[in-house]
Amino acid sequence: MGDWTLRPATAADVDAIAELRAVVMRPDLERLGRYDEHRVRQRLRDRFVPADNRVIEVGGGFAGSVALTPAEDGHWLENFYLDPALQGRGIGSAVLEQVLSQCDFPVRLQVLQGSPARRLYERHGFTAYAEDAVDVWMIREPR
Secondary structure, eight states: OOSEEEEEOOGGGHHHHHHHHHHHHHHHHHHTTOOOTTHHHHHHHHHOOGGGEEEEEETTEEEEEEEEEEETTEEEEEEEEEOGGGTTSSHHHHHHHHHHHTOOSOEEEEEETTOTHHHHHHHTTOEEEEEOSSEEEEEEOOO
16 A cells, blocks of 8 residues: 555645646546646646645655545545556555545545546445536535
8 A cells, every 4th residue: 555644735735736636637638528738737726725635645755635625514525636656556545544534524526527536436435416427526424
């Protein structure tokens, strides 16, 4: 699973997270005909709140991010990106498990149609409650 840790994000992390977002989301966005090289980065920059985000580090270096953003009726899991070179090693699952273990409230997320990430979310108790041609909205009720 690797030697990983979570640390609080700072404003200085936004560019690394935006760049990783562009890399991770590109295949699915291109498949859906929605990839825009500028927009994919700018959407994160425009909504980035360091206090809601955590940086995933592997071996002491930047490897990804995850955020729990407060909402009126729970929280949103957002900005969950892991370096593609580290995917498939159980790190994403372990990070998600740790983050969710602290949640005694509903957690929602939005995932692109056809994204392999949907299977990860389903394994961790998320179920779809709405979808359209581009997105699937999922929820995990508190256990």
